[in-house]
Amino acid sequence: MKASRKTNSERLYLGVDVGGTKVQASLVVESGGTIERRRCNTPRDGGPEEVLAAIEKTIDDVLAKARVEAADLTAIGIAVPGVVDPDAGLVVVAPNMNLTGVAVGSHLEDRFNVPIAFGNDCNLGALGEKWLGSARDAESVVAILVGTGIGGGFVQKGELWRGARESAGEIGHIVMQIGGPKCGCGNRGCFEALASRTAIERDIRQAIARGRKSLLSELTGGDLSVIRSGMLRRALDADDELVTEIIRRASQVIGYACLTVRHLIDPHVIVLGGGVLEACSDFMMPIVEGIVDSDCLPGARAGGRVLLSALGDDAVVLGAVAEARKLVGRSPFEKRFAVKPRYPQIVSADFGQITVDQKTYNRDVYIGVTGNVKKRSKTLAKELYGSSHSIGPKELEQVCQGGPEVLFVGSGHSGMVELIEEARRYLSQRAIKCEVLPTPKAVEAYNKSKQRKATLIHVTC
Numbered sequence: 001m002k003a004s005r006k007t008n009s010e011r012l013y014l015g016v017d018v019g020g021t022k023v024q025a026s027l028v029v030e031s032g033g034t035i036e037r038r039r040c041n042t043p044r045d046g047g048p049e050e051v052l053a054a055i056e057k058t059i060d061d062v063l064a065k066a067r068v069e070a071a072d073l074t075a076i077g078i079a080v081p082g083v084v085d086p087d088a089g090l091v092v093v094a095p096n097m098n099l100t101g102v103a104v105g106s107h108l109e110d111r112f113n114v115p116i117a118f119g120n121d122c123n124l125g126a127l128g129e130k131w132l133g134s135a136r137d138a139e140s141v142v143a144i145l146v147g148t149g150i151g152g153g154f155v156q157k158g159e160l161w162r163g164a165r166e167s168a169g170e171i172g173h174i175v176m177q178i179g180g181p182k183c184g185c186g187n188r189g190c191f192e193a194l195a196s197r198t199a200i201e202r203d204i205r206q207a208i209a210r211g212r213k214s215l216l217s218e219l220t221g222g223d224l225s226v227i228r229s230g231m232l233r234r235a236l237d238a239d240d241e242l243v244t245e246i247i248r249r250a251s252q253v254i255g256y257a258c259l260t261v262r263h264l265i266d267p268h269v270i271v272l273g274g275g276v277l278e279a280c281s282d283f284m285m286p287i288v289e290g291i292v293d294s295d296c297l298p299g300a301r302a303g304g305r306v307l308l309s310a311l312g313d314d315a316v317v318l319g320a321v322a323e324a325r326k327l328v329g330r331s332p333f334e335k336r337f338a339v340k341p342r343y344p345q346i347v348s349a350d351f352g353q354i355t356v357d358q359k360t361y362n363r364d365v366y367i368g369v370t371g372n373v374k375k376r377s378k379t380l381a382k383e384l385y386g387s388s389h390s391i392g393p394k395e396l397e398q399v400c401q402g403g404p405e406v407l408f409v410g411s412g413h414s415g416m417v418e419l420i421e422e423a424r425r426y427l428s429q430r431a432i433k434c435e436v437l438p439t440p441k442a443v444e445a446y447n448k449s450k451q452r453k454a455t456l457i458h459v460t461c
């Protein structure tokens, strides 16, 4: 069966994040909502042909899943780790994958017959955060993404700073410890060699090999070759001495890197992202903020916030879509092309039920940033806080997916529901405004608001 979505809705774009382990492709509408996504493993062995085939397959799969054809797309944005030549669609150097010297852009353009935008993954991640994430209101942003490696990007007034040789933003290779540990790039003591997930894992493994004890030996079942972010989180929660020490050290390095960025560029905001940081943010962020706030350089202290990514894994694909929109002359940063998602109208919300557009729900609901209505699961809150009247950060991860500018919370007619302190911190660290109001007032405020918004409405006890 074939159905063209283009005829009855917004323009469609495809964002592709080609990572060292996974290729992610998302089908995205012009207002930034993801309507379908697909992930495939990046082939470890084999040459560029295998990697290209994996990229093509991921794109074909997501199109098939959404019943859309390549001809329905306005443009495709591709993000690749490494140094790229965006104009030639060429990967100049990709240290972690078999794509060096490959003209990925022109190859895919021939294959799908659609304009292809092309860029470095972390650069595009910064662009994504500027478009729809924590930096949405900031004139300039530096994003620092801490993962297997550390990458970054600098966006000013909606434009990426590409550098003289298209290699700006390689913040992971700022040397922070002369003669320090060897980095993947060949230099010693790079930021990446001190604070990336790879560096954290290396330090833990070395310390355990020297006889230090850690809960991780148990959590990993003795196999320390893969240490997941969630395991680090659990070890921190259990006050594991070794993990606490190593993550504290990594957080300090990240803090000093933020300070360096501020002294060099003084961006309006710095956005931090990546698995370890997001999983361990309540431990790591106060350390980072403490270092940034204790800056002695006069005048450097005020303003310039350090925030967390509001888009998580989607920052790079959405940045690729932003770049694709720019390529076809429909930049999301130009007012006339700034498309807002279509939101439903909340018709009524009484005790025990809520009507959104034509549909009535006999329970709490939330409406995400793309306008989709979802039923609120109270189990999570009950498990964590003993009451469904508490909203914590875990629940906000779902409700605020896609980075709304503002969240309206209908706290019930008698105002029973409230955000716990960590939830408020979750929102402020992602620059998401929040209004908690008695349900009828929240409904009114939601219907009236013209911002990119989300809401959670409580109607049942």
Ligand SMILES: [Zn+2]
Binding pocket: 172, 173, 183, 184, 185, 186, 187, 190, 192, 193
């Ligand atoms: Zn390096």
